[in-house]
Amino acid sequence: xxxxxxxxxxxxxxxxxxxxxxxxxxxxxxxxxxxxxxxxxxxxxxxxxxxxxxxxxxxxxxxxxxxxxxxxxxxxxxxxxxxxxxxxxxxxxxxxxxxxxxxxxxxxxxxxxxxxxxxxxxxxxxxxxxxxxxxxxxxxxxxxxxxxxxxxxxxxxxxxxxxxxxxxxxxxxxxxxxxxxxxxxxxxxxxxxxxxxxxxxxxxxxxxxxxxxxxxxxxxxxxxxxxxxxxxxxxxxxxxxxxxxxxxxxxxxxxxxxxxxxxxxxxxxxxxxxxxxxxxxxxxxxxxxxxxxxxxxxxxxxxxxxxxxxxxxxxxxxxxxxxxxxxxxxxxxxxxxxxxxxxxxxxxxxxxxxxxxxxxxxxxxxxxxxxxxxxxxxxxxxxxxxxxxxxxxxxxxxxxxxxxxxxxxxxxxxxxxxxxxxxxxxxxxxxxxxxxxxxxxxxxxxxxxxxxxxxxxxxxxxxxxxxxxxxxxxxxxxxxxxxxxxxxxxxxxxxxxxxxxxxxxxxxxxxxxxxxxxxxxxxxxxxxxxxxxxxxxxxxxxxxxxxxxxxxxxxxxxx
Numbered sequence: 001x002x003x004x005x006x007x008x009x010x011x012x013x014x015x016x017x018x019x020x021x022x023x024x025x026x027x028x029x030x031x032x033x034x035x036x037x038x039x040x041x042x043x044x045x046x047x048x049x050x051x052x053x054x055x056x057x058x059x060x061x062x063x064x065x066x067x068x069x070x071x072x073x074x075x076x077x078x079x080x081x082x083x084x085x086x087x088x089x090x091x092x093x094x095x096x097x098x099x100x101x102x103x104x105x106x107x108x109x110x111x112x113x114x115x116x117x118x119x120x121x122x123x124x125x126x127x128x129x130x131x132x133x134x135x136x137x138x139x140x141x142x143x144x145x146x147x148x149x150x151x152x153x154x155x156x157x158x159x160x161x162x163x164x165x166x167x168x169x170x171x172x173x174x175x176x177x178x179x180x181x182x183x184x185x186x187x188x189x190x191x192x193x194x195x196x197x198x199x200x201x202x203x204x205x206x207x208x209x210x211x212x213x214x215x216x217x218x219x220x221x222x223x224x225x226x227x228x229x230x231x232x233x234x235x236x237x238x239x240x241x242x243x244x245x246x247x248x249x250x251x252x253x254x255x256x257x258x259x260x261x262x263x264x265x266x267x268x269x270x271x272x273x274x275x276x277x278x279x280x281x282x283x284x285x286x287x288x289x290x291x292x293x294x295x296x297x298x299x300x301x302x303x304x305x306x307x308x309x310x311x312x313x314x315x316x317x318x319x320x321x322x323x324x325x326x327x328x329x330x331x332x333x334x335x336x337x338x339x340x341x342x343x344x345x346x347x348x349x350x351x352x353x354x355x356x357x358x359x360x361x362x363x364x365x366x367x368x369x370x371x372x373x374x375x376x377x378x379x380x381x382x383x384x385x386x387x388x389x390x391x392x393x394x395x396x397x398x399x400x401x402x403x404x405x406x407x408x409x410x411x412x413x414x415x416x417x418x419x420x421x422x423x424x425x426x427x428x429x430x431x432x433x434x435x436x437x438x439x440x441x442x443x444x445x446x447x448x449x450x451x452x453x454x455x456x457x458x459x460x461x462x463x464x465x466x467x468x469x470x471x472x473x474x475x476x477x478x479x480x481x482x483x484x485x486x487x488x489x490x491x492x493x494x495x496x497x498x499x500x501x502x503x504x505x506x507x508x509x510x511x512x513x514x515x516x517x518x519x520x521x522x523x524x525x526x527x528x529x530x531x532x533x534x535x536x537x538x539x540x541x542x543x544x545x546x547x548x549x550x551x552x553x554x555x556x557x558x559x
Contacts, residue, residue, distance in 0.1 A: 008290050336417055
């Protein structure tokens with residue numbers, strides 16, 4: 001094989017990129033995986049994973065210097081000293097906002113697969129059919145039956161623990177044994193089930209933390225330090241799972257510090273012939289060639305690459321012929337829910353620090369029930385006992401304070417709703433050529449917001465939470481609404497959507513760019529709608545499915 005020539009190139013090394021590299025490599029292709037950031041080696045580079053809280057200079061908090069250097073990250077919880085190296089340098093990699101958008105990024109091998117919340121849920125046909133039935137955006141070109149076998153495939157390898165609940169809006173999967181609800185959660189679950197006559201369910205969160213060992217991985221140790229990197233490999237990440245599998249084939253080459261600036265398009269063959277990169281350390285430009293290219297750089301960054309590609313043919317970039325490239329940006333809206341206190345369990349506690357909470361699946365706008373808004377929401381939450389950080393007003397100092405804080409505090413329970421955001425054409429990203437990053441490349445501008453449908457949904461997200469907790473006997477129940485803007489859910493979706501028609505979508509039913517059949521986009525950019533469940537499991541399944549199709553087409557000589 002010629003130097004810098006490969007069978008396949010994968011752009012990005014996060015959840016989608018890792019899966020693309022694994023599947024392509026295991027099917028016998030010589031694969032180059034390009035990552036714009038640094039390499040983080042599994043176990044060896046998880047430098048804070050085994051530290052105790054008191055070993056951090058500021059007990060894991062943030063400093064004034066950090067706030068100054070990371071003003072976007074400071075908008076929410078990610079800014080802290082425990083894993084600051086995992087988040088993108090905002091001065092080197094800026095973006096601009098027409099409307100506020102909180103973009104929390106991780107530019108390194110593994111991407112946000114090292115920091116993700118690991119909640120892993122299948123979509124149902126309620127989700128895949130909604131756009132078509134309601135006349136919103138465009139119809140998905142696939143249905144649940146098309147992706148179900150690929151959910152099976154990725155769940156078995158990634159390791160998803162969860163309960164088989166038998167409800168149509170949240171299909172069951174290939175689960176490892178579930179983690180346990182604690183005693184309060186079990187009681188609340190039983191009362192909710194009884195009160196709503198089985199129409200609402202509180203179950204354990206389905207999570208990509210294994211409860212039984214997998215090859216090269218040890219089951220979860222209930223440390224709840226997942227965001228620091230897991231030395232046990234207990235949760236799914238590129239480092240723990242897909243990258244070792246891809247490297248084991250001998251077919252993968254990983255190149256970090258490689259910023260892909262464009263897909264190289266051949267006007268004569270009407271196909272891509274490779275990619276151009278800027279070496280992030282030397283600033284040198286390098287070209288790599290391949291028969292097939294997978295863009296998996298995260299939703300907005302994959303679209304950024306398309307914006308910059310084939311502009312001599314399409315001024316708006318590769319894949320822009322429909323007028324939809326960059327449009328229909330989505331996230332999940334949240335920071336709203338309910339909480340309260342629970343009495344009668346002061347003699348009970350729980351095991352370890354469980355890395356998942358409970359989940360209440362969507363129940364609105366289903367089975368004939370109709371609200372004054374479209375779609376719905378689910379809840380993520382937990383019950384726990386207050387710890388040493390609680391305020392003991394009457395014991396301010398000294399031995400009495402220390403003694404009081406060695407005992408666990410009261411039981412509390414809380415839950416936050418995650419609601420679906422509709423795909424709006426005017427929620428968009430564009431290139432802002434007036435601002436350049438460290439390497440002289442134009443940055444993205446974001447112009448997006450939640451709209452009337454989401455605002456109406458918020459009322460139920462709060463009130464339903466209050467009602468359910470009160471029905472379960474929880475005391476001192478109150479609702480809450482926190483600050484929220486798009487992006488805060490860290491579930492960016494859309495901007496290069498799948499569809500049935502090249503006139504209204506960027507990708508076809510196999511994640512293939514309509515305008516260039518050997519380029520595939522399988523990360524969040526491909527999403528046609530958002531559902532209300534966490535999306536990463538669907539990215540995995542779409543990626544594995546698209547690779548299977550691409551390799552089949554290569555063998556047939558169609559690519």
